C-alpha cells in the first residue's frame with residue numbers, strides 16, 4: 001500500500017467548490033473546526049455585504065417575501081411570483097454563504113468566498129490566482145458544486161443536461177487546469193449513490209457523477225501521492241434534498257445522512273494516510289435489494305430502430321440472390337436483447353413460436369424504421385418474465401408489415417439441463433462424408449458464418465455436424481451484438497437443416513419458424529461444438545427437425561424443437 005500523507009493542518013489551503021452553501025459548506029465548517037485551516041469557498045451566488053433596510057433582521061420566509069413585494073411596488077415594478085422568488089433566493093443564499101464564512105472564522109479558520117461560475121475558465125483562473133496570492137497555494141480540493149434538473153429523459157432539454165453536467169464535469173476539469181494535481185495532497189469529489197443505483201428523472205445527474213467516479217481512478221493513477229476519492233454520497237439531511245425529496249427517500253426506506261455524521265466521515269476519509277479506493281459509496285443505511293418486478297402490472301413497450309447496411313457489415317456475409325438478408329437468428333436476437341435490456345439481471349431462457357413472417361432485406365425495401373412491440377404476458381410467476389414480441393414496419397402504403405414474432409421467456413436463474421444420456425455418445429457413430437456445403441452451392445453463407453466444419457453423419461433420420469465459429473469484432477456485429485444469445489453460432493442449427501434438405505431433396509431451403517428454443521448456456525465462439533439434428537417431419541415443401549447443441553464433454557448449450565424450413569426448387573438459383 002502506498003503511503004499518502006494528506007496532513008491537513010492550519011497552513012493547508014483547501015479549495016471547496018460549492019462550499020458556501022449546502023452540505024459542502026458543512027464539510028468546510030468541520031474542516032475549520034478540526035484544523036483551523038484556510039478555506040476558499042466557491043459558488044456563483046453573489047455575496048451581498050449590505051442588505052436593504054427592509055430585509056434586515058427579517059428571517060421568516062412569508063414575511064420576507066411580503067417585504068420584497070412591497071419593495072418592488074415602491075420601485076413601480078410588477079411583483080411577479082418569479083421576481084419575488086428570485087430576490088428571496090438571492091437574499092437567502094447570500095445569508096447562508098455569509099453564515100458559513102463567519103462560522104469558519106469563529107472556529108479559527110480563514111475563509112474567502114469567490115463568486116464565480118466554475119464553467120467559466122478564465123473567470124475562475126483570475127479569481128483563484130488572486131486569492132492564492134493572499135492565502136498561499138492550494139493543497140487540497142473538495143469539488144462539491146452540483147445542480148439538479150430532475151425530469152424524465154424525454155422531458156429534458158439541452159439546458160437541463162448542460163446545467164447538471166457542466167458544473168460537475170467541466171467544473172472539475174477547469175479546477176484541475178487552474179490548480180494542477182501535482183501540488184495537491186488530496187482531491188475529493190462529491191458524487192452520488194445515484195451514479196451506481198440510478199434514479200428516476202436523474203439520468204444526467206447519474207451520468208455526470210459517474211464521470212467524477214471514473215475521473216478519480218484516472219487522477220489517482222496519474223498522481224500516486226495525492227489522495228483522490230470520489231464519494232458517492234447517499235442523501236443527506238440538507239442541501240439539495242428538498243422536503244419533497246426527503247419524503248420520497250423516507251418512502252423508499254433510505255435514511256438520510258445527518259450533517260455532522262457526513263461531514264465527519266469526510267474528515268476521517270481525508271485523514272486516512274493510506275491509499276484506499278478512489279471510489280466509495282457512503283449511505284446512512286444501504287438500499288435493500290428486493291427481487292421484484294420494476295413494474296407492477298403487465299407493461300407494453302414500443303422500441304423503434306433504424307437499420308442500415310453500413311452499420312451491419314456482417315449481413316454482407318449473408319447474401320441471398322445478390323441481396324444481403326438479416327439472418328433469422330439475428331432477428332431473434334433483436335427480440336431477445338431488447339427484452340433483456342428492459343430487465344437487467346434476467347437472462348434469456350426460451351422462446352416459443354418464433355416465426356419469420358417477412359424477412360428483412362438490406363436493399364430498397366429496407367424500411368425507414370422498425371418497431372418492436374413487447375407485451376408482458378404474465379407477471380405472476382416469481383423470477384420469470386414473459387413477453388410477446390412482434391416486430392413490424394410500415395410499408396410505403398402505410399400498411400403494417402409484420403416481420404418476426406415470438407414469445408420470449410427471461411429467468412432470474414437458468415435451470416440445469418436434465419439429460420439422461422450423454423449427447424456426446426452420438427459422436428461415436430462417425431462416417432466418412434465429404435461434403436463441402438459452402439463450396440458446392442448448398443449454403444450461401446460467407447466469412448464468419450461458415451461454421452460447419454465437418455458432417456459427421458447424415459441419413460434420412462437426421463445429421464450430426466461439427467461446428468466452430470470464429471469470433472467477430474463488435475464492429476462487425478453492428479446493431480446485433482451478443483448478449484446471452486449468440487445468433488452467429490446459433491445460425492449453425494438452421495444451416496445444418498439446410499444441408500440435410502439439399503442432400504435429400506437437392507433443393508434450397510430457408511428458415512420459416514421454430515416451435516421452441518431452450519438455451520442453457522450461450523453457444524460460444526472459438527470453440528468446437530456439435531449440432532445433432534433429428535428430422536421430425538418432411539415433405540416436398542418443408543422439413544421440420546429438432547436439434548441439440550453440445551460440446552465434446554457432453555455439456556448441452558441449447559435445444560430446439562420443430563425448427564421448420566421451407567423447401568423450394570426456386571431457391572436453387574439464389575444460393
Ligand SMILES: NC(=O)c1ccc[n+]([C@@H]2O[C@H](COP(=O)([O-])OP(=O)(O)OC[C@H]3O[C@@H](n4cnc5c(N)ncnc54)[C@H](OP(=O)(O)O)[C@@H]3O)[C@@H](O)[C@H]2O)c1
Nearest residue numbers: 018022023043044045118144145146190233235236239240
Ligand atoms: N445533498 C445530498 O443529499 C447529496 C447527495 C449526494 C451527492 N451530493 C452532492 O454534493 C454536492 C453538494 O450538494 P448540496 O446538497 O449541498 O447541493 P446545493 O445545496 O444545491 O449546493 C450546490 C452548490 O454548488 C454550487 N454550484 C452549482 N453550480 C455551480 C457552478 N456552475 N459554479 C460554481 N458553483 C456552483 C452552488 O452555488 P451557487 O448556486 O451559488 O452557484 C452551491 O453552493 C453536489 O455536488 C451534490 O451532487 C449531495
